Amino acid sequence: MRDWAKARRERxxxxxxxxxxxxxxGLVDLTDDDRAxxxxxxxxxxxQLQGGNDTTLDDLKTRWxxxxxHAFDADRGYDRATGGNxxx
Numbered sequence: 066m067r068d069w070a071k072a073r074r075e076r077x078x079x080x081x082x083x084x085x086x087x088x089x090x091g092l093v094d095l096t097d098d099d100r101a102x103x104x105x106x107x108x109x110x111x112x113q114l115q116g117g118n119d120t121t122l123d124d125l126k127t128r129w130x131x132x133x134x135h136a137f138d139a140d141r142g143y144d145r146a147t148g149g150n151x152x153x
Contacts, residue, residue: 089140 066074087093087103096102114122 090136 092103092106096106113120113125116122
């Protein structure tokens with residue numbers, strides 16, 4: 066496979082995973098699939114990460130990571146209890 070095709074495939078896979086996180090977090094349903102709202106929220110988060118508030122970057126990332134890891138752990142527990150990973 067050519068290098069550009071491999072890079073494109075890896076990028077596509079990465080973007081699909083990120084979209085899956087948006088879906089998994091419930092943001093699609095909570096915003097009625099309003100892409101402008103989602104984009105605005107992401108821009109707000111980016112602003113926070115760039116120092117647009119009193120909370121430090123490390124504090125934000127640590128808090129968000131803790132919440133995300135807890136949700137992943139809970140999801141894995143659900144998968145073990147139900148014998149699968151289909152959450153539809």
